[in-house]
Amino acid sequence: MKILVSDFDGVICDGLTEYFYSSKLVYQEIWQDFKVDLDSLQPMFNLLRPVVETGWEMPLLLKVLTWGETTENILDNWPTIREKAIKILDKEGVKVINLAQKLDLVRQRQINKNLDKWLNLHCFYDGVISKLKYLMKQNIKLYIITTKEGKFTRQLLEKADIFLPENAIMGKEVKRPKYESLRLIINTEKVKPSDVSFIEDRLEALELVHQQQDLLEVKLFLALWGYNDELTKVRAKNNPLINALSLANFIGNDVF
DSSP, X not given: OEEEEEOSBTTTEEOHHHHHHHHHHHHHHHHOOOSSOGGGGHHHHHHHGGGOOSTTHHHHHHHHHHTTOOHHHHHHHHHHHHHHHHHHHHHTTOOHHHHHHHHHHHHHHHHHHOHHHHHTTOEXXXXXXXXXXXHHHTTXXXXXXXSSOXXXXXHHHXXXXXXXXXXXXXXXXXXXXXXXXXXXXXXXXXXOGGGEEEEESOHHHHHHHHTSGGGTTSEEEEETTSSOOHHHHHHHHTOTTSEEEXXXXXXXXXXX
């Protein structure tokens, strides 16, 4: 049996519109600041999406942009800027857990109020859904590992007529590194690591997988169409352990 394990945001789904809209709602609810023209920051926010590892960082990124931080500095120094921003907000009584909880709440509120409207803030990359359906018909088993809430991921996939078993979508609620989820899938399915392909748009996540001795034979693919910058693309192409995968090659070839 062959298994394809895929990230969701930045590989299957482009959620930039939803990310910004929900981050804007979080910003307005926490800081009650309606004077800042947040919409003018959306192009910078979209450009900087590759620095975000988990959802709570998105409203934090938006807050940092209101401070006038440049895109260049954020791209080069996000971990340092993020920690500095966390300390500043902590003194204001705003903690990371507040950002995470508020983001989940504003998303759930949108879903409860108008599910279709919320779903329509997302779009799937051209050809990806058809490709996944084709692979599943070839008896390739699909798993999703994502930092998005699993229930949100499932709703989006089911809108596209992709229905997966309960355990096949591992969202942020599982609270474990992606390489641990890969290990769990391999053990559960009783397959060899070489039977598993993992596609992800974050190079760091792929590198962490390859650092695991028991996962060295997992085939690793970086989705070049996802949330990564040019420097990351160059690093991936120069790394013989990682397959730099274009959208055209993913859709048009049997690479798994």
